[in-house]
Amino acid sequence: xxxxxxxxxxxxxxxxxxxxxxxxxxxxxxxxxxxxxxxxxxxxxxxxxxxxxxxxxxxxxxxxxxxxxxxxxxxxxxxxxxxxxxxxxxxxxxxxxxxxxxxxxxxxxxxxxxxxxxxxxxxxxxxxxxxxxxxxxxxxxxxxxxxxxxxxxxxxxxxxxxxxxxxxxxxxxxxxxxxxxxxxxxxxxxxxxxxxxxxxxxxxxxxxxxxxxxxxxxxxxxxxxxxxxxxxxxxxxxxxxxxxxxxxxxxxxxxxxxxxxxxxxxxxxxxxxxxxxxxxxxxxxxxxxxxxxxxxxxxxxxxxxxxxxxxxxxxxxxxxxxxxxxxxxxxxxxxxxxxxxxxxxxxxxxxxxxxxxxxxxxxxxxxx
Amino acid sequence: xxxxxxxxxxxxxxxxxxxxxxxxxxxxxxxxxxxxxxxxxxxxxxxxxxxxxxxxxxxxxxxxxxxxxxxxxxxxxxxxxxxxxxxxxxxxxxxxxxxxxxxxxxxxxxxxxxxxxxxxxxxxxxxxxxxxxxxxxxxxxxxxxxxxxxxxxxxxxxxxxxxxxxxxxxxxxxxxxxxxxxxx
Numbered sequence: 001x002x003x004x005x006x007x008x009x010x011x012x013x014x015x016x017x018x019x020x021x022x023x024x025x026x027x028x029x030x031x032x033x034x035x036x037x038x039x040x041x042x043x044x045x046x047x048x049x050x051x052x053x054x055x056x057x058x059x060x061x062x063x064x065x066x067x068x069x070x071x072x073x074x075x076x077x078x079x080x081x082x083x084x085x086x087x088x089x090x091x092x093x094x095x096x097x098x099x100x101x102x103x104x105x106x107x108x109x110x111x112x113x114x115x116x117x118x119x120x121x122x123x124x125x126x127x128x129x130x131x132x133x134x135x136x137x138x139x140x141x142x143x144x145x146x147x148x149x150x151x152x153x154x155x156x157x158x159x160x161x162x163x164x165x166x167x168x169x170x171x172x173x174x175x176x177x178x179x180x181x182x183x184x185x186x187x188x189x190x191x192x193x194x195x196x197x198x199x200x201x202x203x204x205x206x207x208x209x210x211x212x213x214x215x216x217x218x219x220x221x222x223x224x225x226x227x228x229x230x231x232x233x234x235x236x237x238x239x240x241x242x243x244x245x246x247x248x249x250x251x252x253x254x255x256x257x258x259x260x261x262x263x264x265x266x267x268x269x270x271x272x273x274x275x276x277x278x279x280x281x282x283x284x285x286x287x288x289x290x291x292x293x294x295x296x297x298x299x300x301x302x303x304x305x306x307x308x309x310x311x312x313x314x315x316x317x318x319x320x321x322x323x324x325x326x327x328x329x330x331x332x333x334x335x336x337x338x339x340x341x342x343x344x345x346x347x348x349x350x351x352x353x354x355x356x357x358x359x360x361x362x363x364x365x366x367x368x
Numbered sequence: 369x370x371x372x373x374x375x376x377x378x379x380x381x382x383x384x385x386x387x388x389x390x391x392x393x394x395x396x397x398x399x400x401x402x403x404x405x406x407x408x409x410x411x412x413x414x415x416x417x418x419x420x421x422x423x424x425x426x427x428x429x430x431x432x433x434x435x436x437x438x439x440x441x442x443x444x445x446x447x448x449x450x451x452x453x454x455x456x457x458x459x460x461x462x463x464x465x466x467x468x469x470x471x472x473x474x475x476x477x478x479x480x481x482x483x484x485x486x487x488x489x490x491x492x493x494x495x496x497x498x499x500x501x502x503x504x505x506x507x508x509x510x511x512x513x514x515x516x517x518x519x520x521x522x523x524x525x526x527x528x529x530x531x532x533x534x535x536x537x538x539x540x541x542x543x544x545x546x547x548x549x550x551x552x
Contacts, residue, residue: 005479005529009499012479013402019415021397023390026419030426248431255383316434 067129069147069154069183075169076183078147080123080130082272088222089120089267091214097122098210102129103150106178107209110200111135112142112193116229117216119145125270129153133213144188146197149181177201220322221265221293223249228320228336235334235344239326243293247316250306256296257303265293294323301331301349308356309335309345325351332359372396372442378435389429393422396442403443404450406495409484413457417449424449443502443510447492454488482529490525493518 069078086093097120098105115137122128129150136143173194174183182201184194201209218229220236224246236242249263256263270287294302302321311317322334331349346359372378373395380388400421405414424445432441483491492511496502504522508515 006498006501008479009406009495013406013499016402016405016411018398018401019411021394021422022419023393026393026422026426027390029423247433251382251430252384255385 067123067153069130069149069181070169071154071156071172071174071181071183072169074171074173074186076172076174076185077169078130081274082125082270083121083123083274084125084128085269085271086120086122087267088118088218090219090221091217093268094120094210094213094217097128097131098206100127101131101150102127102152103148104179104206105131105148105210106180106182106201106204106206107133107148107213108135108146108182108197108201109204109209109212110197111144111216112137112140114139115142115216116218117213125272135216142193144184144193147183149183151176151179151181154181173198175201177204178206218244220244221267223263223265223267223293226320227338231336231344232320232322232334235322235336235346237324237326237332240324243323245302245321245323247320250302250317250319250321253299253303253306256299260296261299262292262296263294263299264289265291295325297351298323298325298331300354301351302333304349304354304356305333305335305347308347372399372439375435378429378438381429382432382435382438384430389426392429393426396425397422400442400446403446403495403500404453406483406499407447407450407488407492408454409480410457413453414450417446417453420449420452421446440506440510443496443500444512447496447510451488451492486525486528490521490528493521494525494529497522 067078067080069076086097089097101122115135117133118136119132119134121132123130129152131148132145133148134143134145171186172183173186173189173191174181175198176182177198178201182198189197204212219233220242222229222244225248226232226244226246229244232242232244243263245263252263266289268289268291270289271285272287273285302323305321306317309317317335318339319335319337322336324332326332329351331351333347333349335345335347337344348357348359349355350357373392377388377392377395381392397418400418401414404417404421405411408414408417421442425442429438432438483495486494493504493507496507496510497504502510504518505515508518511518
């Protein structure tokens with residue numbers, strides 16, 4: 001049966017007439033889904049961290065102006081019309097957020113030691129009255145998002161609950177800390193953790209909590225889902241901007257070199273005019289980031305290092321790259337392998353000739 | 369494992385090159401459509417599944433770990449989209465495979481009739497095993513089922529096809545079924 005049936009099957013399949021490729025439809029649907037995906041990422045994240053987006057009532061798509069939160073009977077829902085999603089925010093970016101906030105922000109304190117802030121969202125985009133901060137702790141498995149709310153946008157009581165196609169109410173712990181209301185979904189955190197953090201926040205000041213939070217932020221620009229951040233921070237240079245690139249970003253390097261383009265800092269997404277209908281996102285405007293993370297010359301330097309260390313264009317290097325430009329004449333690039341047995345290698349690249357010079361190799365144990 | 373597209377195109381698409389992604393979609397389209405058609409049994413539904421798969425390829429190919437991982441990734445997408453289309457249209461196993469064969473293609477007619485006699489689950493493994501020449505552990509990875517389940521489904525499908533396709537060479541059954549046949 002094997003050979004006969006295989007041959008017969010393949011022959012029969014080859015006889016199936018193939019319709020014309022609907023490339024235009026595939027292209028436009030792909031772009032549409034990609035744009036919606038960015039909004040969904042924001043909405044999904046915001047929903048998890050309470051800043052669900054939507055519109056009150058109405059049959060058609062509708063934009064909700066500003067930001068509002070409803071708290072009733074231990075349940076919460078919220079709506080905003082615009083927002084900013086910041087992945088791996090830096091201290092400067094966080095300070096910029098609180099400078100524009102409509103309330104004195106007290107950040108969560110008392111989260112498990114070793115936790116990192118991996119995302120911050122704010123809404124509305126211009127003067128945020130809702131800020132969500134997301135923490136992750138690989139060691140303890142702690143992962144939770146806290147919504148920090150201006151009490152002026154919080155509505156209480158059943159009568160005030162939104163209707164229509166508003167996001168559903170979700171069970172949450174909530175408390176007051178200084179001049180803000182804090183809320184966290186019950187499915188993200190234990191009661192014990194919530195009580196501990198509530199008690200710690202009651203004692204914290206805005207400045208003190210900011211200092212605690214800044215210690216949990218990356219000290220460089222982190223692009224992608226890096227797994228080597230802790231190691232990269234050991235090698236980070238005090239001069240110039242340090243950028244850590246994960247494998248997905250490294251894969252784009254050859255194309256950028258070919259086109260002479262810089263690497264864009266895509267950590268921050270701006271979404272405005274969010275409208276919601278029938279319980280789902282109807283539309284919104286997402287703005288592409290334009291900030292440059294690594295100049296076209298720096299991109300060439302990264303490419304030169306990857307080539308000089310034997311990484312062909314169609315292969316992954318099995319590493320992450322830490323980039324820095326300490327002066328106009330030189331780039332420093334660290335190659336941080338995934339394998340614990342290989343060491344971290346530092347390369348110096350001439351900014352004019354792109355000649356690569358190995359600078360140092362740290363022993364393998366330093367990557368553990 | 370079968371190749372969907374030349375490695376150079378796959379590698380170029382992995383870098384995020386939009387033009388390469390479209391070239392890749394063009395290269396994989398016939399294979400996607402024919403695989404979907406073979407497991408669904410309906411050209412119109414197969415076109416829906418293949419188009420969904422190609423939208424995902426266009427949109428997400430950059431996220432594939434490496435060029436070597438592309439084939440399995442695409443098989444998984446096409447089979448998943450085909451299953452989704454089948455569910456949406458309540459595939460009862462009584463598909464309309466005869467539509468594929470021309471009136472003078474007796475062999476093809478036999479093949480489609482045979483596939484149409486199988487449940488979707490059995491059909492999936494038979495098609496991947498015989499038509500696409502995939503090993504049972506590769507099929508298990510693509511369909512996200514246990515290796516033993518693949519072998520059992522293969523054995524069941526062969527039993528059903530035995531009568532329809534007539535003479536064929538026996539091959540060892542998976543151990544549990546073989547033991548059962550021998551009265552254990």
